[in-house]
Amino acid sequence: MANPPDRSFSDPDEEIMHATYRALREHGYADLTIKRIAEEYGKSTAAVHYHYDTKDDLLAAFLDFVLEQFVDTIHEVERTDPEQRLTLLLDQLLVEVEEHQDLLVAILEMRSQAPYKEAFADRFEQNDEYVQYMLRTVIDDGISQGVFADVDAEHTAAALMTIVDGARTRAVVLDDADALATARQTAEEYVQSVLLPEE
Amino acid sequence: MANPPDRSFSDPDEEIMHATYRALREHGYADLTIKRIAEEYGKSTAAVHYHYDTKDDLLAAFLDFVLEQFVDTIHEVERTDPEQRLTLLLDQLLVEVEEHQDLLVAILEMRSQAPYKEAFADRFEQNDEYVQYMLRTVIDDGISQGVFADVDAEHTAAALMTIVDGARTRAVVLDDADALATARQTAEEYVQSVLLPEE
Missing domain, CATH: 1.10.10.60 (Homeodomain-like)
Known part of the structure; x- marks a missing residue:
């Protein structure tokens, strides 16, 4: 890989x-x-x-500072079995951020400037590539261990990131405290039905 | 009057x-x-x-002008059977917008200002409530006609909007032409597994 x-x-x-x-x-x-x-x-x-x-x-x-700290928390996720590891990753992406609403507000403003500021765009792209890589890796592990269905890991990782980014946008724009919990549940339903359909 | x-x-x-x-x-x-x-x-x-x-x-x-035009296109979706109607709604939300990347860029900037500008926040909230209402209605119709599983229509509508908002954010921030198509596929997988699990 x-x-x-x-x-x-x-x-x-x-x-x-x-x-x-x-x-x-x-x-x-x-x-x-x-x-x-x-x-x-x-x-x-x-x-x-x-x-x-x-x-x-x-x-x-x-x-760089914020995204690297975030990547560190992702990196700390222990390599347990793929299903547990994916759960922990999604918790980091959608539950832990709940305490940082102020930061989500500022980051959405910077995200909206990405089309005008290459330095911002580069950082958001690199961060997204890194997180998707982490997701793809655990999905591929699960497939090769026979615990996940034989899905397109790249699409599945992108699908989960779509849910994550939707939640973060909605938490800010709609000032909706439930947006992250709704997305965590949506991600869980997606994982259960797409990756673990036989359970 | x-x-x-x-x-x-x-x-x-x-x-x-x-x-x-x-x-x-x-x-x-x-x-x-x-x-x-x-x-x-x-x-x-x-x-x-x-x-x-x-x-x-x-x-x-x-x-108001842009969101009203958008609501008109949603409203035009013909009342066919619930499954077809949901497909058409998701196409409006995730496929038709593809031609309006410039507008998505400007709207994300305005969305990011919602925490500071009440007039913007009000409009985005109203629009979201309206679209969620349209989704809930078709889901409820499908449940009462026995074609959809007996899900929590409110959560399912919020889950689909999370995917929609994630796609729109990603299309702008990552300048990713595939973000909308990925989200359309994700929404389809979600609908197939959550609303139509017996197919």
């Missing part, structure tokens, strides 16, 4: 990243300025600009 | 809506200005402001 997609990124200054997170939570993406990030950072705007030339550079680094 | 004004010939509102659509396609939501809309309209900014006080008022009206 192919290696996972390369996800080596720049090494962001962690303090500035945390300051950016606080500034985003307080002001939202559209009203975010280097000045507001510097205020949270407790230093001058020059101190922020020393690390990042532009706000977009800083936000691209922030996306 | 008074009759509605005759809108059969060159309604200025409709002309402004078409001008807004062209300006959105050209400049995107973030760089959209009343001046740019007025240029597409072929009149002064004052002529636009005569109809709409602010850009947000105009964009809220634009969302």
